[in-house]
Amino acid sequence: MPGMVEHYCDRLNDAVRRCGTPAVVGLDPVLENLPPLLRPRDRRAESAARAVAAFCRGVINAVAPHVPAVKINIGFFEPFYGAGIEAYGETIAYAHERGLLVIGDVKRGDIGSTAALYARAHLDDPPFEDIDPARVPDAITLAPYMGVGAMQPFIETAARLGRGLYLLVRPSDPGADEVHEFGEGPRFYEHLADLVHRWGFSEELLGRCGLSCVGAVVAPKDAESTQALRELLPHTPLLVPGYGAQGATMEACRPLFRADGTGAVVNASRSVIYAYNQPRFALRAPEDWTSAVEEAAREFAADAGRALEPA
Amino acid sequence: MPGMVEHYCDRLNDAVRRCGTPAVVGLDPVLENLPPLLRPRDRRAESAARAVAAFCRGVINAVAPHVPAVKINIGFFEPFYGAGIEAYGETIAYAHERGLLVIGDVKRGDIGSTAALYARAHLDDPPFEDIDPARVPDAITLAPYMGVGAMQPFIETAARLGRGLYLLVRPSDPGADEVHEFGEGPRFYEHLADLVHRWGFSEELLGRCGLSCVGAVVAPKDAESTQALRELLPHTPLLVPGYGAQGATMEACRPLFRADGTGAVVNASRSVIYAYNQPRFALRAPEDWTSAVEEAAREFAADAGRALEPA
Numbered sequence: 001m002p003g004m005v006e007h008y009c010d011r012l013n014d015a016v017r018r019c020g021t022p023a024v025v026g027l028d029p030v031l032e033n034l035p036p037l038l039r040p041r042d043r044r045a046e047s048a049a050r051a052v053a054a055f056c057r058g059v060i061n062a063v064a065p066h067v068p069a070v071k072i073n074i075g076f077f078e079p080f081y082g083a084g085i086e087a088y089g090e091t092i093a094y095a096h097e098r099g100l101l102v103i104g105d106v107k108r109g110d111i112g113s114t115a116a117l118y119a120r121a122h123l124d125d126p127p128f129e130d131i132d133p134a135r136v137p138d139a140i141t142l143a144p145y146m147g148v149g150a151m152q153p154f155i156e157t158a159a160r161l162g163r164g165l166y167l168l169v170r171p172s173d174p175g176a177d178e179v180h181e182f183g184e185g186p187r188f189y190e191h192l193a194d195l196v197h198r199w200g201f202s203e204e205l206l207g208r209c210g211l212s213c214v215g216a217v218v219a220p221k222d223a224e225s226t227q228a229l230r231e232l233l234p235h236t237p238l239l240v241p242g243y244g245a246q247g248a249t250m251e252a253c254r255p256l257f258r259a260d261g262t263g264a265v266v267n268a269s270r271s272v273i274y275a276y277n278q279p280r281f282a283l284r285a286p287e288d289w290t291s292a293v294e295e296a297a298r299e300f301a302a303d304a305g306r307a308l309e310p311a
Numbered sequence: 312m313p314g315m316v317e318h319y320c321d322r323l324n325d326a327v328r329r330c331g332t333p334a335v336v337g338l339d340p341v342l343e344n345l346p347p348l349l350r351p352r353d354r355r356a357e358s359a360a361r362a363v364a365a366f367c368r369g370v371i372n373a374v375a376p377h378v379p380a381v382k383i384n385i386g387f388f389e390p391f392y393g394a395g396i397e398a399y400g401e402t403i404a405y406a407h408e409r410g411l412l413v414i415g416d417v418k419r420g421d422i423g424s425t426a427a428l429y430a431r432a433h434l435d436d437p438p439f440e441d442i443d444p445a446r447v448p449d450a451i452t453l454a455p456y457m458g459v460g461a462m463q464p465f466i467e468t469a470a471r472l473g474r475g476l477y478l479l480v481r482p483s484d485p486g487a488d489e490v491h492e493f494g495e496g497p498r499f500y501e502h503l504a505d506l507v508h509r510w511g512f513s514e515e516l517l518g519r520c521g522l523s524c525v526g527a528v529v530a531p532k533d534a535e536s537t538q539a540l541r542e543l544l545p546h547t548p549l550l551v552p553g554y555g556a557q558g559a560t561m562e563a564c565r566p567l568f569r570a571d572g573t574g575a576v577v578n579a580s581r582s583v584i585y586a587y588n589q590p591r592f593a594l595r596a597p598e599d600w601t602s603a604v605e606e607a608a609r610e611f612a613a614d615a616g617r618a619l620e621p622a
Binding site: 028030042043044045046048073075076078079080081082083084085086089107108109110111112113114115117118120121122126127128129130131135143144145146147148149150168171172173174175176177178179180182183184185186188191192195 | 339341353354355356357359384386387389390391392393394395396397400418419420421422423424425426428429431432433437438439440441442446454455456457458459460461479482483484485486487488489490491493494495496497499502503506
């Protein structure tokens with residue numbers, strides 16, 4: 001029913017404007033890095049999953065006043081098996097309760113028939129009465145390497161429910177270059193960008209803002225190729241990894257925004273959520289770990305906010 | 312400790328020889344396709360996960376006498392959230408109990424730091440006392456598009472524990488061609504095959520049989536390109552999708568085996584596990600669904616067994 005649901009990009013733009021920043025905090029919880037206070041007391045997956053969920057609630061409370069969205073990477077929850085997936089779902093629901101948009105970083109990608117099941121699992125409203133509907137994220141990341149048939153179930157679900165997709169086009173990991181850059185002629189990421197643009201550019205997939213629900217993950221590299229990717233993807237909302245611990249600056253990310261400052265969000269994970277391990281945030285008391293996270297989130301939000309100023 | 316664990320390919324070869332077939336049955340359980348007897352009576356994810364697990368136990372009982380291994384696709388369990396992941400784990404453990412090798416079809420792929428967590432979740436021995444160690448599969452599928460850094464945690468774990476990996480090189484889905492075939496010069500799947508060969512070809516990764524624990528998923532297409540891929544991957548064990556419901560014959564798969572009949576296993580999913588829906592297996596009673604599955608598994612095993620005969 002068109003008109004009934006608000007487009008993902010319109011919701012995201014509103015949230016970015018309200019917070020004055022396109023900063024997204026990535027929740028990548030690793031058990032060994034949790035504040036000592038929160039570490040589990042026994043060797044049960046259930047306890048580990050609860051510890052990670054408690055950590056994420058603390059981070060969410062600290063960052064919710066400063067950023068429009070969090071990105072939650074399911075890979076950090078899967079080591080706790082079923083209990084981990086429950087903790088992932090509870091973390092999404094908790095972020096929603098605190099008014100945040102949520103990107104589920106799941107990077108799924110499988111052939112058409114399986115893709116339909118993954119779309120049910122990660123993007124569609126749950127058809128079950130024992131599952132909290134708030135545990136579905138507003139957008140997810142996907143691996144597009146199986147072609148449009150593998151993306152179609154996700155695109156349909158996203159369009160129907162006002163949710164979004166970010167398809168991997170240019171990953172931040174330097175090691176990905178040996179896979180993506182070979183032969184002569186067009187680069188693989190340019191070819192992917194072209195496909196993602198075509199898959200997402202149709203009237204029923206665009207929001208009021210002119211952006212599609214089919215987005216892309218694009219890491220900033222040299223200025224020229226970064227700018228070229230933005231031009232290949234004129235209607236594509238971008239999720240930009242690599243800021244902070246991975247080394248990219250807002251300067252490097254700037255070409256990925258549209259002239260009006262919309263069109264991209266920038267993620268930082270480790271540099272924010274583990275701020276309490278940085279010497280510059282000397283803690284007075286172990287409970288103070290959340291103040292360090294809040295301070296790091298505030299700094300990140302302010303730095304990323306510069307992208308919203310007219311270029 | 313070298314010598315302590317048996318190499319995945321040596322274990323797989325023994326099992327294939329014992330059964331006389333390289334046939335692998337794929338468990339892709341979809342709720343709507345289950346025998347009516349097994350369908351859940353309420354709208355709870357927990358009940359749905361139990362129904363799917365019960366179906367998989369029935370299929371495993373029916374196919375265990377005929378094939379060396381099953382492939383379990385986690386995508387069909389994720390729609391049931393945490394309960395689904397528990398059902399996935401229980402299904403793996405049950406297949407092990409029945410003497411089958413298990414390939415976990417998870418297709419994970421993320422940058423290095425996250426990859427380490429995915430390797431813990433899907434391939435490593437569980438460090439938790441409430442997790443059954445039998446729920447870890449013998450091999451998993453992976454998406455290699457993030458480069459060697461993203462594969463390294465999996466390769467190390469596989470080598471250490473005698474487990475295997477199958478990296479997506481040429482998917483069976485026809486839609487993947489628009490992603491993998493572009494520009495002039497080498498095809499993307501040839502480039503991937505070259506990388507997979509290089510990542511897996513080192514002495515400490517090879518078994519007695521001369522095959523590596525780093526394998527590949529290669530769908531048969533035309534005879535020429537299929538044969539060329541086998542030559543690019545001389546030490547790589549192959550997992551071959553596309554047989555049965557997806558249309559490939561054993562004739563088309565034959566070039567993917569080495570001359571001695573080793574080096575590949577062939578998967579069939581829907582044509583076996585849903586055999587009871589085929590008119591040719593008219594059921595006398597609803598409980599008979601497993602006889603239809605067993606008969607289809609027997610036929611598939613016999614057909615695939617031809618690959619072991621000298622070429």
